[in-house]
Amino acid sequence: DAGVIQSPRHEVTEMGQEVTLRCKPISGHDYLFWYRQTMMRGLELLIYFNNNVPIDDSGMPEDRFSAKMPNASFSTLKIQPSEPRDSAVYFCASSYRIYGYTFGSGTRLTVV
């Protein structure tokens, strides 16, 4: 298995632009998580899905953030419009029955 695949690896965008981050979880995993990591706030849980259904999105900063999981093999995290304070590394992770998350390599987002 290729593990959790995220794209793009790096994204530089201008303030106000829409950003879409993509994630392909490990086949067979039933949980998918989106985390954001910054020096100041550490690893923050944004949202998680169970069997493609969003369960808890209380960590999503505000309405500018949205996440979808249209099927078991794909998820997106969208930021519209983006702001400089959204600059961070965004990780997608998946797991089977919550036992140990497998993280993707992350997307480093820079909003200028």
Place this chain on the structure above:
Amino acid sequence: GQQVMQIPQYQHVQEGEDFTTYCNSSTTLSNIQWYKQRPGGHPVFLIQLVKSGEVKKQKRLTFQFGEAKKNSSLHITATQTTDVGTYFCSTGNQFYFGTGTSLTVIP
């Protein structure tokens, strides 16, 4: 929300010295997980502890879950340069991560 604090925040050790990081929760945990993140990398799952007082070992790493299931520790014996990174605890099925302990090993 769930509060999980880790101490220390940073630790510098000479190669060969031991290292310990502690994870403390304000509430009782059903289980706890430990992860390692190398500089520039992503968190990698190390282990899960479930039972009160549980102790597990992986080579030079020893993981312990407190009797009250509110705290946990990771101990590394005789550190090596390959141990460099940040160690996180995670509150299992609450999905929160601790603040992490960044380990630097001086050759």
